[in-house]
Amino acid sequence: MNPCRSCGACCVVSDIPSWTEQPEVLSTTDGREVCVTAGRCSAFKGAVGLHATCQVYAVRPGLCRTFPVGGEECLMARRLFGLPLDVVDCGLEASC
Numbered sequence: 001m002n003p004c005r006s007c008g009a010c011c012v013v014s015d016i017p018s019w020t021e022q023p024e025v026l027s028t029t030d031g032r033e034v035c036v037t038a039g040r041c042s043a044f045k046g047a048v049g050l051h052a053t054c055q056v057y058a059v060r061p062g063l064c065r066t067f068p069v070g071g072e073e074c075l076m077a078r079r080l081f082g083l084p085l086d087v088v089d090c091g092l093e094a095s096c
Helices: 072-080
Strands: 025-027 033-037 044-047 051-054
Touching: none
Parallel strands: none
Antiparallel strands: 025 033, 044 051
């Protein structure tokens, strides 16, 4: 199972360097906009660590597409929520 489907920590953490360097409005690949307010993406629905859903997943912004699943920032976000850190660093773009 995709570890991102039960996580979502990167969608709601304001201290991730990738997020803090971005504007508060991100564009999806089809031109829609999602807002990032206090680090929380408006497209995120669910509960961190239980069930995470992205309402614009198929057209999610480039930042989300390139987020390194299992990378340093992923583990940082998971740590902030007390989630397990045994996510494999697949070295790929966020394919969740």
